[in-house]
Amino acid sequence: MTAPFLAARALDLAVGRRLLCGQLELELRAGECWAILGGNGVGKSTLLHTLAGLRPAQGGRVLLRGEDIAGLKRRAVARRLGLLPQDSADPFPSNVLETALIGRHPYLGRWDGETEADRTLARDALAAMDLAGFETRRIDTLSGGERRRLAMATLLTQDPPLMLLDEPTNHLDLHQQITLLQRLRALADGGRGVLMSLHDVNLAARFCDHVLLLFGKGEWQGGITSSLLTPELLTRLYGHPIEALHGTDGRTAFVAH
Amino acid sequence: MTRSKQPAATSPSSLVPRTWLLILLLLLAVAAFAVGLAAGSLPIPLAKLWPALWGDGGTQSLVVRELRLPRLLVAFAVGGLLALAGTLLQVLLQNPLADPYVLGVSGGSAVGALLVMLLGLGGLWLSGGALAGALLAVALVFGLAHGRGGWTPTRLLLTGIVVAAACGALISFLLALAPERNLRGMLFWLMGDLSQGGAPLPPLLLLGAGLLLTVPIARSLNLLARGELLAGSLGVEVRTLRRYIYLVASLLTAGAVTAAGSVGFVGLVVPHMLRLVGGSDHRWLLPGSVLLGGTLLMLADTLARTVLAPQQLPVGVLTALIGAPLFLYLLQRENRPS
Numbered sequence: 401m402t403a404p405f406l407a408a409r410a411l412d413l414a415v416g417r418r419l420l421c422g423q424l425e426l427e428l429r430a431g432e433c434w435a436i437l438g439g440n441g442v443g444k445s446t447l448l449h450t451l452a453g454l455r456p457a458q459g460g461r462v463l464l465r466g467e468d469i470a471g472l473k474r475r476a477v478a479r480r481l482g483l484l485p486q487d488s489a490d491p492f493p494s495n496v497l498e499t500a501l502i503g504r505h506p507y508l509g510r511w512d513g514e515t516e517a518d519r520t521l522a523r524d525a526l527a528a529m530d531l532a533g534f535e536t537r538r539i540d541t542l543s544g545g546e547r548r549r550l551a552m553a554t555l556l557t558q559d560p561p562l563m564l565l566d567e568p569t570n571h572l573d574l575h576q577q578i579t580l581l582q583r584l585r586a587l588a589d590g591g592r593g594v595l596m597s598l599h600d601v602n603l604a605a606r607f608c609d610h611v612l613l614l615f616g617k618g619e620w621q622g623g624i625t626s627s628l629l630t631p632e633l634l635t636r637l638y639g640h641p642i643e644a645l646h647g648t649d650g651r652t653a654f655v656a657h
Numbered sequence: 658m659t660r661s662k663q664p665a666a667t668s669p670s671s672l673v674p675r676t677w678l679l680i681l682l683l684l685l686a687v688a689a690f691a692v693g694l695a696a697g698s699l700p701i702p703l704a705k706l707w708p709a710l711w712g713d714g715g716t717q718s719l720v721v722r723e724l725r726l727p728r729l730l731v732a733f734a735v736g737g738l739l740a741l742a743g744t745l746l747q748v749l750l751q752n753p754l755a756d757p758y759v760l761g762v763s764g765g766s767a768v769g770a771l772l773v774m775l776l777g778l779g780g781l782w783l784s785g786g787a788l789a790g791a792l793l794a795v796a797l798v799f800g801l802a803h804g805r806g807g808w809t810p811t812r813l814l815l816t817g818i819v820v821a822a823a824c825g826a827l828i829s830f831l832l833a834l835a836p837e838r839n840l841r842g843m844l845f846w847l848m849g850d851l852s853q854g855g856a857p858l859p860p861l862l863l864l865g866a867g868l869l870l871t872v873p874i875a876r877s878l879n880l881l882a883r884g885e886l887l888a889g890s891l892g893v894e895v896r897t898l899r900r901y902i903y904l905v906a907s908l909l910t911a912g913a914v915t916a917a918g919s920v921g922f923v924g925l926v927v928p929h930m931l932r933l934v935g936g937s938d939h940r941w942l943l944p945g946s947v948l949l950g951g952t953l954l955m956l957a958d959t960l961a962r963t964v965l966a967p968q969q970l971p972v973g974v975l976t977a978l979i980g981a982p983l984f985l986y987l988l989q990r991e992n993r994p995s
Contacts, residue, residue, distance in 0.1 A: 454889045478892030489884040491751050492937035502880055506892035510873050513940075558891065 403466030404429045405562045405593040406451060406481070412459035413443060413450055420446055422618030423460070428562075428595055428610075433588035435604035435625075436597040438614035439638055444597035445486055447614070448564050451595070452483045464562075478506035482560035484596075486567055488551050490539050497535040499550055500526055503557030518557075525556035528583065530576070544571040552580065563587070565596035569603065581607040601642075601654045605629050613637050629654070675941040678934065682948040686733070689952045693729040693959040694721055698966050730857030731916055732958040732972070733951035736923050737864045738913040740950025743924025744942060745871065745906040748882045749899060750810040753932070756924035757910040760817035764824025765794025766914035767847060771831045774843055784859075784915040791911035794820055795903060849920035849973020851958050863912040868947060870905050874898065875939040882937060920973045922980025923950050929987060953979075 408426040412419070420443030428434055436444045449455040451462055453469035462469045464480055482503075490499075500522040501514050508514065526532055529549040534542075542550065548571040555563060568584070569577040577600075585607045588594045598604045604611055605625060612622040615637060621628060634642040634654060641657040694710065695701045701709060701717050709718040710726070743756040750760075757763045769790020773782045802816035828847065835843055846853070871878075877898055880888040885895045913920070927950045931942055954972065957979065961970040 449886070452890055454886060473892075474889060474894050475892035478890065481890075483886070483890035485884070485886045485890070488887065489751065491753060492747075492882050493932050494937050498936065498938065499883075502883070502887075502891060505876060505880055508876065 403463070405465060406595070407463040407466075408451065408460065409463065410460035411450070411457050411462065413446055414458045415443070415446060419618035420616075421614065421620055424620055424622075426451075426612065426622055428593050430561075430591050430593055431588055432610055433585055433594040433608045434596070434610040434612060435608040436595065436612045436614065437599075437601065437604060437637060438597075439616065442614045442616045444614060445566050448483065448566050448595070448597060452481060452564050453477050454483070475506050478558070478560070480560055481562040481564065482555045482558045484551055484555050484563070484565040484568055486570065488547060494539050495535070496526065496531065496537045496539060496542070496550055497522060499539055500553045500557045503554045503559070506558065521559065522553070522557045525553040526550075528556060529553040530579075545573060545576060548572055549576065549580075561591075562593040563595070565594070567597050567599065569598065569600065577603065601629065601634060605652065605654065675935055675938070675945075679941060679945060679948070682945055682952070686948050686952045686955075689955040689959075690729060690733070693732070693955050694725050696959050696963050697725065698963075727855075727857045728851055728958065729955050731855055731860060732851055732954045734857060734860035734864045735851070735913045735917040735920060736927075736950040736952070736954025737947040738860060738867065738909045738916075738950075739920060739923040739954075740927035740946035741864070741867050741871065741943065742906040742909040742913070743950075744928040744939070744946045745878075745902045745909075746924070747928055748878045748939070749902045749906070750814050751882060751884065752810060752814060753929055754925070755814065755817075756922075757906065757913075758919075758921050758924065759814070759821060761794045761798060761820035761824055762791050762817075762907050762910045763914050763919055764821045764828070765797075766791040766911050767919050768824050768827045768831070769793070770846070770914060770918075771828060771835075771843055774839060774846070775831055775835055777839075784911075787915040788908070788911040791907045791914065794824065795907045799903065845971050846918035847973075848971035849918045849976065850971045851917050852962070852969050855916050860912055860916040863909065864947065867905065867909045868944065871943050872940070874901070875943055878902075878939040878943075879937070882939075918971075918973065920954065920976050922976045922984065923954060926980045926984050926987075927953065929984070933987065 404427040406426070406428040408424045411421060411424040413421040413424070436447065438444055446455065450457050453462060453472070464472065464477065469477060501518060503522065504514055504518045523535065526534060529552050531546065531549055531553060539547065539550065552568065568580055572580060581603055584594050584596070608625055610623065611625050611628050612620060613628060613633065614620050621633070631642050631644045631654070642654050643657065645653045645655055647653065691703065691706060694706055695703055697720070699717065699720050701721065705717060706721070709715070709721045712718050712722060739757065746755040746757060746760060747753055749755070766787045767790065769786035769788070770783055773786035798813065798816050798820050802813045832840065832843060877888070877893045880891050880893050881895065881898060889895045928942065928946050931945045931949060935941060935945065954976070957975045958972045961972045961975045964970065
């Protein structure tokens with residue numbers, strides 16, 4: 401069996417003295433789509449940043465196709481793994497196409513400019529995120545949802561085999577949320593790895609085959625979605641009573657009291 | 658499907674192609690250079706500039722070659738150095754309000770140089786003092802802003818402002834100690850002065866080196882400007898790049914301060930203006946800043962020695978007088994609701 405896309409081995413995560421994950425074990429393989437679920441401040445973003453190699457862990461290792469991520473150059477990591485941050489900062493004027501094109505950075509040499517092929521990739525990514533025709537718009541004129549889709553288009557332009565996404569559905573309307581998750585599911589089905597933090601249990605249940613539950617204080621539980629998304633565990637996860645409603649078509653919806 | 662809105666505002670970059678912008682900036686620089694050579698207490702007609710520049714032995718030739726040419730070259734180099742340093746520091750802090758002055762780099766540089774002047778030394782000692790002061794200020798800002806858990810742009814900016822204020826106090830202290838005969842020279846130098854007649858070659862070489870050191874990392878700067886998380890996830894070694902930028906920017910600032918004293922606002926206004934016109938791609942912004950910064954300082958210095966002729970003003974006074982209202986105007990224009 402080949403090494404998994406991404407693996408965490410005995411990973412300890414802490415902020416100050418607060419333990420977020422203790423001895424976390426995780427294996428994400430090609431074709432899998434994972435959701436990280438947990439309450440506010442439980443460490444979802446910190447975990448994603450650590451798995452992306454952008455933050456040192458307090459213990460344990462992160463392996464990218466079997467190689468320790470700490471020993472890899474950032475450029476090499478960026479060709480294998482991309483991150484959609486929770487929010488984007490744009491203090492300087494720029495336009496939409498330029499912003500999507502920065503996704504090509506890890507593939508370009510020091511003196512290279514973007515080629516027509518890079519531009520085509522970026523335009524396709526923008527079109528996929530329903531931003532066709534926005535190429536020359538200034539980014540400070542975009543709405544919150546449009547900015548979010550632009551950040552997603554940048555990740556699609558980067559086109560890494562493994563995608564880590566920090567609350568990708570933020571700011572998106574219902575239609576855009578579903579479209580985005582369908583796209584991520586399709587990317588996973590096409591052989592990529594997807595790992596995202598989500599706040600909507602039902603979206604996780606519908607689109608993700610695996611979930612990682614972060615309970616806080618270092619406790620976690622990971623595995624197949626259908627076995628972990630139970631009213632009991634979710635109630636414990638969010639500290640709020642949650643029940644499952646079963647529809648006639650066999651689908652289950654989780655509802656908070 | 659949701660309806661996509663039609664694009665309303667066009668990007669700054671699509672207004673004028675950037676190559677043309679660079680050519681335009683180059684032409685502006687050449688024009689400012691010619692005006693600077695021609696204008697002064699001995700006006701020289703443009704038609705006679707060329708022969709005078711190549712030396713026909715006359716008074717005009719002497720004035721152009723010995724006085725105006727070196728001074729203009731220093732002005733261009735200093736303006737270019739400050740604008741380049743400003744562009745770099747703005748990326749470092751992800752803040753369009755950053756420049757060498759705000760961060761205390763030039764304050765430290767000035768303290769070092771004034772200390773040397775107070776000791777009655779000059780020449781190379783002055784450059785050494787300015788560089789040592791700049792690097793010391795950098796080390797202070799770096800060290801203090803770091804603390805636990807790395808440095809954020811805000812903490813860096815705040816630390817820089819405090820260090821700059823402390824340098825201001827030190828400067829006043831040194832001025833209070835200074836003997837009467839040194840005072841006027843020190844004051845002029847503090848306000849930014851190009852009348853000392855320094856050699857143009859060192860700052861020009863430093864400017865060339867600055868471009869060579871920064872143009873290769875221009876695309877990484879584009880990424881860092883959008884946040885360290887994004888830059889890191891797209892393959893930039895953020896810590897290394899940040900240190901590199903701060904060191905290069907300090908070196909450039911120290912060079913500018915050595916050559917001309919404290920000239921304010923160029924490092925702040927120039928990158929800001931260019932970003933508004935042509936967007937924030939540093940592959941053109943770095944050379945563009947050098948050209949526009951150099952042009953502005955050549956023009957300002959020409960004005961400084963002609964407006965109240967034969968009285969010469971410190972060029973720093975003029976850049977502040979032009980720069981401050983210009984910056985306020987740009988800021989206000991930008992904040993206007995579209």
